Amino acid sequence: MDSGASTAQYEVADIMRGIYGDGIIACRGAFSRELVQELRADIDRLFDEALGREGGALNRGPNRYYVEVHPERLRSFVAIASHPWVHAVCSAVLGPEWRIVEVGFDVPGPGAMHQPWHRDFASPPETVQRRRLSSLAFNLTTVDVTEDMGPFEIAPGTQWDLYEGDPMFPDKALFPRYEALAQRKLPKVGDISARSALTIHRGTANRSNLSRPVLVVGADAPDATNAIKHDLQMSRAYYESLPDEVRQHLNCRVVDQLEPIYQAHTIEGLKMGVTMGG
16 A cells, blocks of 8 residues: 555544644545454453553453553554555654554443543643643544443643643533533544544443453654553564554564553553542
């Protein structure tokens, strides 16, 4: 695939307007239902494995987990990483030398509670001082999300908010602002979104009897430092089999044999759920 030619269909101005404005954009129907069904099967298998291994699944609240995975365990990784929309968004926002630094998935299960409003990490100096975004988070749903399944909720434009205190968790005095801005996202199978992880957001309570697994792919600009929180690994054989357009955009360890992942991105403030409106 000629990545340069295929990404030309996406307007840089539209991408930048969305990411620098609301802080989130989406590409509807980017992937087939068949690909996502395959992805869901892989996630279900890897989730069962992670739950059976100490430290394999991070607690992100009651019955809510995050699992970082080896990309080669996902049969659809190359199709996702090489999608022209993903390339266009990363190139527009992060520059031509962007790198994938994280691959994992969130699983909000039945009974998951509201998360507190938060951003995924502290705003870095390039954002605080120079108003530049240096990372992106892509989310690909594996289910058609409904209101009772604990949809993702985001407060548009808040990637630029500066506040005192905890760099990730705003004071509760600011919650009315986020409640007023809040948008709930109800993506369908095949949709993918891109957002600044600095935009204030939360997972909401899952009142259904279904899990809502979502793939997470993190990308950095060359001067961002999120890679140190993760342990993206690939076996040498898999890495060497990848198309150049994927391989050149990876920040990973190439190993002879895959090692268990013990990721460092624990978020203590998410281990306790909150009640409605919190």
